[in-house]
Amino acid sequence: MINKLKKMGLKITPQRLAILKILDGNTSHPSAEDIYKELKPQFPSLSLATVYNTLEVLAGGGEVQEVRIKSDKKHFDPNPAPHCHFLCRVCDNIYDLDMWPEDLQLPCDIKGNLIQGCNLYLYGICFRCRDKYKNGNNNNNN
Amino acid sequence: MINKLKKMGLKITPQRLAILKILDGNTSHPSAEDIYKELKPQFPSLSLATVYNTLEVLAGGGEVQEVRIKSDKKHFDPNPAPHCHFLCRVCDNIYDLDMWPEDLQLPCDIKGNLIQGCNLYLYGICFRCRDKYKNGNNNNNN
DNA sequence: AAGGAAAATTATAATGATTATAAAATAACA
DNA sequence: TGTTATTTTATAATCATTATAATTTTCCTT
Structure with a gap:
């Protein structure tokens, strides 16, 4: 430190x-x-x-x-380390996901451009919130 | 329109x-x-x-x-359409790059999380600025 | 074509994260 | 321990964006 x-x-x-x-x-x-x-x-x-x-x-x-x-x-x-970040639209938490696209190893060259850094942001519903929603549905029989 | x-x-x-x-x-x-x-x-x-x-x-x-x-x-x-954006740190312009990681077709499931949207931001030096820099070096013999 | 309700535009103020400033405090070197 | 450059602090400034409320406009109806 x-x-x-x-x-x-x-x-x-x-x-x-x-x-x-x-x-x-x-x-x-x-x-x-x-x-x-x-x-x-x-x-x-x-x-x-x-x-x-x-x-x-x-x-x-x-x-x-x-x-x-x-x-x-x-x-x-x-x-x-490069890894992607995922924002759950339901709980509003940011999670790390340690997947990384195979075709994006840095630094690299894309069409003559030198790519040095990269941010990958994903949006959706996290597994926790999916589960809650599923259970809620079942319990309430909607 | x-x-x-x-x-x-x-x-x-x-x-x-x-x-x-x-x-x-x-x-x-x-x-x-x-x-x-x-x-x-x-x-x-x-x-x-x-x-x-x-x-x-x-x-x-x-x-x-x-x-x-x-x-x-x-x-x-x-x-x-999903495509990545590239910011040149030299000229500060934003460019479209029509590559897209093969392993990121939306919507998809990553470790139980439902991924609905994605932003891919790249940073580096665009081909125009690379060329200028290269030429500048040669001309000035640095 | 005119009337009228709902939506859009406008000018302006408010918000809120971030950055700048300058004075006081502190770290780290001799 | 003294000195200097750095850091912290309190505060103000910045600036993109959002909210507000009054005015204007769209567009459906008659």
Whole structure:
């Protein structure tokens, strides 16, 4: 964790460590505000700007991914490996899906264009919500 | 064009026709403001809200695609067929690429999740900018 | 062709995520 | 321990987008 910051030439601060700790292994795809709200009780002096700044440098350094699957807000993923993100239209949660199209290994060349990065966003209904809906139907006999 | 509006149960207005006309066959991926600026001289009374409203209903009806490849602004594509979008980091233009991953035919099922929609955003350097860079290097002997 | 209800347009204000600013605090080096 | 560059903080600014409410227009009906 400390190494990630040092590797990027950043100073070690309690705020940055706390943000990295929240992100570490986190698959909930928090927004900047989610992180801010989670840390505020332990860090009463924490500023939202610090969270934004830290996420920006981490994303710039390739340590976290910006997930722009929703139109209104950015979310963050500490897993920098390419994988797709899936937004359930029912529960509004973002999930990782570790499939990746075989014909999209980066970097690659498509019709003369150099492709360096890629975001794959999927939309639909997650298996949890499908199950709920199915059960609801059966129980209510609709 | 008129049919598109009628099909969606919308009234035919000069503003909507003008917006549809700009979009028809357009591959430049304009933003709402781009469209507004282009139409304002011919439609001095046009309001930006009208452009946003029209694009929203067209997108809702599946007649145009929202392209969220840039983090700050939405762009629009009159081609509703799934295809990927490519942002050149040098010239900042958005291009269509008509490739599509073979293993992503919609709708489909991935690990129990129902996938209904998909956005594929690519980032890199377009062939035009690659050529310019290459030539620049040769000419300057760097 | 005129009337009228429902929908659309308009000008404007509000929203809300993100970014910029500048002063105060802190980390890390000598 | 002192110093300097960096970071944090509080706050304001930005800017795309959405909401509001009054006016205008479409289009169905007569």
